[in-house]
Amino acid sequence: MQDRTYTADAEPGDTVTVAGWVHEIRDLGGIAFLILRDTTGKIQVKFEKEEMDDDLVETGLGVHRESVIVVTGDVEEEPRAPTGVEVTPASVEVLAEADPQLPLDPSGKVDAELSTRLDNRTLDLRKEEVKAIFEIRAEILRSVREAFRSLGCTEINTPKIVATGTEGGTELFPITYFGREAFMNQSPQLFKQLMVGSGLERVFEIGPIFRAEEHNTPRHLNEATSIDFESAFADHTEAMDACEEVVRAAYEGVAENCQKELEALDLTDEFEVPPEEFPRLTYEEAIERINATGELDEQLVWGDDLPTEGEKALGEDVGSHYFITDWPAEIKPFYIKDHDDDEQLSTGFDMMHPRMELVSGGQREHRYDHLVEGFEQQGLDPEAFEYYTKMFKYGMPPHAGWGLGCERLVMTMLGLPNIREGVLFPRDRQRLSP
Amino acid sequence: MQDRTYTADAEPGDTVTVAGWVHEIRDLGGIAFLILRDTTGKIQVKFEKEEMDDDLVETGLGVHRESVIVVTGDVEEEPRAPTGVEVTPASVEVLAEADPQLPLDPSGKVDAELSTRLDNRTLDLRKEEVKAIFEIRAEILRSVREAFRSLGCTEINTPKIVATGTEGGTELFPITYFGREAFMNQSPQLFKQLMVGSGLERVFEIGPIFRAEEHNTPRHLNEATSIDFESAFADHTEAMDACEEVVRAAYEGVAENCQKELEALDLTDEFEVPPEEFPRLTYEEAIERINATGELDEQLVWGDDLPTEGEKALGEDVGSHYFITDWPAEIKPFYIKDHDDDEQLSTGFDMMHPRMELVSGGQREHRYDHLVEGFEQQGLDPEAFEYYTKMFKYGMPPHAGWGLGCERLVMTMLGLPNIREGVLFPRDRQRLSP
Numbered sequence: 001m002q003d004r005t006y007t008a009d010a011e012p013g014d015t016v017t018v019a020g021w022v023h024e025i026r027d028l029g030g031i032a033f034l035i036l037r038d039t040t041g042k043i044q045v046k047f048e049k050e051e052m053d054d055d056l057v058e059t060g061l062g063v064h065r066e067s068v069i070v071v072t073g074d075v076e077e078e079p080r081a082p083t084g085v086e087v088t089p090a091s092v093e094v095l096a097e098a099d100p101q102l103p104l105d106p107s108g109k110v111d112a113e114l115s116t117r118l119d120n121r122t123l124d125l126r127k128e129e130v131k132a133i134f135e136i137r138a139e140i141l142r143s144v145r146e147a148f149r150s151l152g153c154t155e156i157n158t159p160k161i162v163a164t165g166t167e168g169g170t171e172l173f174p175i176t177y178f179g180r181e182a183f184m185n186q187s188p189q190l191f192k193q194l195m196v197g198s199g200l201e202r203v204f205e206i207g208p209i210f211r212a213e214e215h216n217t218p219r220h221l222n223e224a225t226s227i228d229f230e231s232a233f234a235d236h237t238e239a240m241d242a243c244e245e246v247v248r249a250a251y252e253g254v255a256e257n258c259q260k261e262l263e264a265l266d267l268t269d270e271f272e273v274p275p276e277e278f279p280r281l282t283y284e285e286a287i288e289r290i291n292a293t294g295e296l297d298e299q300l301v302w303g304d305d306l307p308t309e310g311e312k313a314l315g316e317d318v319g320s321h322y323f324i325t326d327w328p329a330e331i332k333p334f335y336i337k338d339h340d341d342d343e344q345l346s347t348g349f350d351m352m353h354p355r356m357e358l359v360s361g362g363q364r365e366h367r368y369d370h371l372v373e374g375f376e377q378q379g380l381d382p383e384a385f386e387y388y389t390k391m392f393k394y395g396m397p398p399h400a401g402w403g404l405g406c407e408r409l410v411m412t413m414l415g416l417p418n419i420r421e422g423v424l425f426p427r428d429r430q431r432l433s434p
Numbered sequence: 435m436q437d438r439t440y441t442a443d444a445e446p447g448d449t450v451t452v453a454g455w456v457h458e459i460r461d462l463g464g465i466a467f468l469i470l471r472d473t474t475g476k477i478q479v480k481f482e483k484e485e486m487d488d489d490l491v492e493t494g495l496g497v498h499r500e501s502v503i504v505v506t507g508d509v510e511e512e513p514r515a516p517t518g519v520e521v522t523p524a525s526v527e528v529l530a531e532a533d534p535q536l537p538l539d540p541s542g543k544v545d546a547e548l549s550t551r552l553d554n555r556t557l558d559l560r561k562e563e564v565k566a567i568f569e570i571r572a573e574i575l576r577s578v579r580e581a582f583r584s585l586g587c588t589e590i591n592t593p594k595i596v597a598t599g600t601e602g603g604t605e606l607f608p609i610t611y612f613g614r615e616a617f618m619n620q621s622p623q624l625f626k627q628l629m630v631g632s633g634l635e636r637v638f639e640i641g642p643i644f645r646a647e648e649h650n651t652p653r654h655l656n657e658a659t660s661i662d663f664e665s666a667f668a669d670h671t672e673a674m675d676a677c678e679e680v681v682r683a684a685y686e687g688v689a690e691n692c693q694k695e696l697e698a699l700d701l702t703d704e705f706e707v708p709p710e711e712f713p714r715l716t717y718e719e720a721i722e723r724i725n726a727t728g729e730l731d732e733q734l735v736w737g738d739d740l741p742t743e744g745e746k747a748l749g750e751d752v753g754s755h756y757f758i759t760d761w762p763a764e765i766k767p768f769y770i771k772d773h774d775d776d777e778q779l780s781t782g783f784d785m786m787h788p789r790m791e792l793v794s795g796g797q798r799e800h801r802y803d804h805l806v807e808g809f810e811q812q813g814l815d816p817e818a819f820e821y822y823t824k825m826f827k828y829g830m831p832p833h834a835g836w837g838l839g840c841e842r843l844v845m846t847m848l849g850l851p852n853i854r855e856g857v858l859f860p861r862d863r864q865r866l867s868p
Contacts, residue, residue, distance in 0.1 A: 001527050001667045001668070002672065002674075003495050004667060013732060019729070021832070036656065037633075038635070039634065039636070039666075039676070041637040050511060057739070064828040066828050067829050068830070068831045070672045073566070095831060095832055096801070096826075096830050096831060096832075097799075097829075098827070098828045098829040099827045099828060103824075103828075104827055119498060119821070120629065120825070121632065121634045122628045122629070122825040122830075123632075123825070124632075125629070125632030125633050125634060125724055125830055126536050126632055126633045127633070128633070130633075131632070131633040131634060132560045134588065134590070134634065135634075136589055137589075138588045138590070141589055142579070142589070145579075147574070149576070150732060152571045154569055155571075155572040155575055155576070155857065156566065156568070156572070157642070157659055157857075158858060158859060159616070159657055159859045159860075160594065160618075160642050160644075160657060161607070161656075161657050161861050161862055161866065162866070162867070163866045164867075167558075172612060173595070174607050174609070174610050174617065175608070175609050176607065176608050177607060178863050184594075184595070184609065184867055185616070191858070194555065194556045194868065195556070195858070196562055197556045197600060198555065198556045198557075198558075198559030198565070199471075199473055199559050199560045199562070199564075199565035199712075200470070200473065200559060200565060200568065200569075201473040201560070202473070202816040205452070207641065207642065208591070208594050208641065208642070210594075210595065222595075223593055223594060223595050225591055232455050232473075233435045234435070238435075238436065273721060313818060352585040362624075366529075366530060367530070387553070387867050387868035389866065390537075391554070391556040391557070392530075393532065393533045394500050394532045394533060394534040394536055394537075394556070394557055395455050395456075395500040395501050395502045395530050395531075396502070396530050396556075397453070397502045397530060398530075399530060399531055403502075410635065413821050423591075424590060424592060424593075424625070424629070425593045425625060426589065426593075427593055427594060427595050429612050432595065432596070432597045432611060432616055433596070433597040433598075434625075434628065434820050434821035434822065
């Protein structure tokens, strides 16, 4: 509709054609108001029954809520209208009549369960505060890509159908690929590493990952969006620097471009861009601090993975984004490099939000012999990964990188109670449709 | 490596640490040159054997091609060097020694089959002209996203694991999803339509699509990247306008930011940004013009789909990007709206490059009854798509959109002979790894 004016742009004195959904009709007898909603906001349409054509009044006031209509008319100032202006319609056209029985109330007056909302995302996303989450999500992706560009990264797309998973056969969804067994990729890890050995050197990818995890928790998804970074000639500390920059860029982008959305989510006051440097705790310091909180029944000892309650206690203790570095080598994957001066200690790191882990990264093992050994130690057949390992024989530079869960970033940034709030159509054990 | 200087930034008078791959060693007896290559270019490293430490000379000249090394030394002007400067090394460190038997020659002196190149993408991408393709691909994605932003679109991510495909059960890869049958999505079509009925109104998505097509041609892929656009309150002509803008933006971005890459591909002279408007031919005009070329053995009649040779003949005849509009309704999918004044005529359109189809789009059927009828006519069970159809009962505005094949855009823009040249790790009937 070339001649359409967004409701937010309707100014007193204009004759406009506005289009959108019937948000509400308030009939006061001789006068009635229709609130029309579009992507930019809402506008009041006034029906003075005695002074208007009967057909016009009937069309405008006879339509059900959430129907799609087009209104042409003059805009006038009206201090009592929600946006200070109102339209006196010269014509009203119904483009799509809505069924009066809505499965979900987009005005938000009636609360709905998350599962009802997800079944009816189209209606759910007509709510300002839900729409705001996805406008912010889009801004996060935009500003993250811009940050990667400033870091000199080239965007890549790696295959989602693969012959072997990154970390072996568990947690993979099997596909039938022209009669052959294949899998949906659980991480671009191996592919992005292959790219840092190419002329690209520094790359990023934002794309879907698939994990057949049995978890069904408020912070796990079986299909998620992963934000991946990998750089040649970088060690784990430089990868952490890049991580700080990218996460901060996401917050800065939202602060700069999404004030209206933060307001819709009632977050204007508490929204804060994290500081330039995130505290870097060693794993050893982390378990000491967790033990000191007294929150765990049993004290952690060196070599333990951090339990969820431990992460939570530490997160509350630190109170900001932070890194955990220098993990025991044995609990990090084979492709993470150990410290040269201590093989028990890994260069792997996690970047944590007080609520949960957001990023996992590290310097990678770039030495062919060590890498093949790592596969064997992890119980994986190096032959099945030959397409990957063999490139390490032809000049693979030292490199480091990380993967950041997009939905966890959205969830923690906006304080969402459930990760599914940040995904249009989440996939979990139960949910495969819509 | 915080102290690293890219070879392109090394200036006479500097003391630099450069890192990269050994591109070539030329030993002239008393003097030898090592050409070091990094992501920004190449630099000459000079070894004057008599005047240098033996260990240094041995390390620098004893290393195999494509090994990764770090060189620290002083930069001096040297007009005979490829970049006009050379480094006299004070130290050379080998970070990764390459096997002397390379499966592919990154200097490009020895030609390799495409399949060998794809098996060894890491090495293949050390060639300037191959790297250029993927730098350009990344710039295309960047500028396309910026164009979508100017068009007021919100970026979305829709699920790749689905219970039902867009156009039914054929050409879908089946997945086992926690014991249930599911599929990899062949198009975000239905999901993006659901979003235009939400408060987002206008959306785009760039993501993978999966098609179990048996085709094995130079222009088909089984996993591809789709660039999707969908807008509420738009008809097919407005969708075509947006298509022109987005495709032009891709060309403009490349013209502006990829001169070096175009040079590497020897395309500087012939690269042209398409004009603002692409000719719009009706289907009827298209078959007439194809028939007039005399290239087909049999004349096309109304209702025929356009055969590949017909597209080719027409492409040569038109000689630029163009649209084909007003297709027979029966050969367009059920979700495309027919013209109100002629039900035999579809609002569907294709946007063509002289070599092949790039875009498929149209105004969508937004009327619930017509949509359900369309499902039945196509032999699909509307019940299986209820998650989609039911939203059309609750106020679905008129809308239009299109899908653009990213790889085809790259391929046609750069004149690549095979679509696989524009994908890092292509997937086809034979190729599942790397």
